[in-house]
Amino acid sequence: MLVGSCFMVKPSLAIQLNRNQFGDFTLLVYDSSSLVLAGMAADAGEGVIEPRVIAGPADSRLRLTWLGGACSHRPTLTVQGDLEQLRLVLDPDPPDNWLPLPVSCPAVGLTFTVTVALSEPVEQDAIELELS
Numbered sequence: 001m002l003v004g005s006c007f008m009v010k011p012s013l014a015i016q017l018n019r020n021q022f023g024d025f026t027l028l029v030y031d032s033s034s035l036v037l038a039g040m041a042a043d044a045g046e047g048v049i050e051p052r053v054i055a056g057p058a059d060s061r062l063r064l065t066w067l068g069g070a071c072s073h074r075p076t077l078t079v080q081g082d083l084e085q086l087r088l089v090l091d092p093d094p095p096d097n098w099l100p101l102p103v104s105c106p107a108v109g110l111t112f113t114v115t116v117a118l119s120e121p122v123e124q125d126a127i128e129l130e131l132s
Contacts, residue, residue: 011076015039017112022070027114031079033086037117044111051090053129057121064129065113068092071105075112076132086122091132 009030017025018041029036044065051066068075069092078089092112 012036012079013039015041015114015116017041017114018044020110022106022108022110023073025068025073025075025110025112027112028074028076029079029116030076033079033081035083035086035118035120035122036079037119039114039116042113042115044113048111051092051129051131053088053127055122055124055127057123060118060121062088062116062118062122062127063113064088064090064116065111066090066092066131067109068112069105070108070110078132083120083122084126085128086126087128087130089130089132 011028012031013029013036015027015029017027027039029039042063048065048067051064054063056063064077066075072093074094076091076094080087080089
């Protein structure tokens with residue numbers, strides 16, 4: 001959950017990512033665009049260094065791939081804007097504030113991919129992806 005000064009915001013959607021040797025991972029989606037319907041983990045394919053998003057306007061889907069850390073079990077995606085200008089802000093490594101003690105983590109990068117279903121098609125040129 002995103003923490004504000006006096007409140008916590010519940011995610012619009014929680015997408016279970018593929019389990020790996022470092023445990024379970026969940027992408028928390030915060031959607032103010034009202035375009036996101038659902039999401040699911042997808043095969044990552046080849047590894048990536050930079051995050052990328054590929055629009056699939058024919059079936060109203062986005063494919064988002066990024067490199068996350070072995071101890072970043074709850075990355076976040078904020079979706080803002082509309083069909084003409086859709087802004088995605090990905091935080092692949094937010095602090096896990098819920099852990100009571102410092103945890104030793106391996107410096108391992110993991111590739112994650114999700115497919116996000118939208119209520120309407122969005123063209124590739126209308127998407128801006130920002131890494132937080």
